[in-house]
Amino acid sequence: MGNIYHNKTAQWIVYAVFFAILAVIPIKIDDSFLLNQLATYGVYGMLALSISLCWGFGGILNLGQGIAFGLGAYGMAMTMQMQSQDASNPIPPFMLNNSLDHLPLLWQPFQNTTAGLILSVAVPTLFCAVFGGIMFRARVSGPFFAIMTLAMLSAFYTIIIDRQPYTGGVNGLTPPSAFQFAGVEVDPYSPTAYWVVFCFLMGATVVAKLITQSSFGLVTQAIRDDAERVRFLGYSVAGYETVIYTVAGLIAAIAGCCWVMLVQYVSPAQLDVSFSLSMVIWAAIGGRHSLLGSIFGAFIIQGAQSYLGDTFLATWLLILGGFFIIVVRFLPNGLASLLESGLGLLAAKRRSSSAAVERNGDANPMPAE
DSSP, rough: OGGGGOOHHHHHHHHHHHHHHHHHHHOOOHHHHHHHHHHHHHHHHHHHHHHHIIIIIIIOOOOOTHHHHHHHHHHHHHHHHHOOOOOBOOOHHHHHHHTTTSSOOOTTTSHHHHHHHHHHHHHHHHHHHHHHHHHHTTTHHHHHHHHHHHHHHHHHHHHHHHHHHHHHGGGGGOOOOOOEEEEEETTHHHHHHHHEEHHHHEEHHHHHHHHHSSSSHHHHHHHHHOOOOOOHHOOOEEEEEEEEHHHHHHHHHHHHHHHHHHHOOOOOOGHHHHHHHHHHHHHHHHHTOOHHEEEHHHHHHHHHHHHHHOOOOTHHHEEEHHHHHHHHHHHOOOHHHHHHHHHHHHHHHHHHHHHHHHHHHHOOOOOOO
16 A cells, blocks of 8 residues: 555545544633634644645745735735724724825725625735746746745835835734624634634645645646656646646635734734745745645644743744754654654554465465365
């Protein structure tokens, strides 16, 4: 059977167990603050998943994933802000403070919740499709593409800060009330908010897994390993790269919407370079070639950061940095490689046991009746 880790059925079983554990959490935990914190880890997991899909399976190092995340987050914040306004007072307070006497055209579609949600996801996805298409058709790849994503991220960061009357500037947007949809208010500290994030995380993971196991995913991984050879075989390398990059952007945009639903706040920090680099670190620590490993990496890093930050106020950054160095040095394929090695040893042991039983059976044949 080979390494059980590479068996598709075994992989789906591992995924099912992981999400079954996550599904039990809101049933067992009564602490609303902890539940909200775990839900935010789910958002980080989606971001790490998007990086794993793009980088680990597509070979596209994206250092500007904060663009899709940030655009989705700002779209969601605008939608929630407009839910708090009414016909008699359609202009948010921060706009009045910046001497705006009418609602900007940019904000008007977000007066409708459904339209706002669609735009929050569609705009960053469309941006990724256009930007990726231009870059990949020009055969910009490797470190050059990574630099371009960083440059674009910095441009968006600057725009958000400079257009203060429309974006809130450095202060960001703080919707005054929880998100409402179909007459239901989603309290960020309620199990409902956790379930929303859980469903999106599970859905994104299943879709990403199906993509990587499909013929499309196999071609994408071949492009990652040797793009020129795949191009020689007649495949549209730019087309495949654009699609995988766009899907990763879609997942990040959904994560941005979930983030604002949980924290009721967004600022230029979500488009900061350091945050996008953190996404890459989560995937690298967990294992960029493993979708589940990257999610697990985000959970571990953010959980450790919260615990160490509270326990070791002066040295937690050094401890976390040392952990990064150890993992990168001794586990270049991330923490997921430990699971792969363990399951491989288990499979080898089972094969050895089966072979020993067969040899004993051959050496001691049953007597004839």
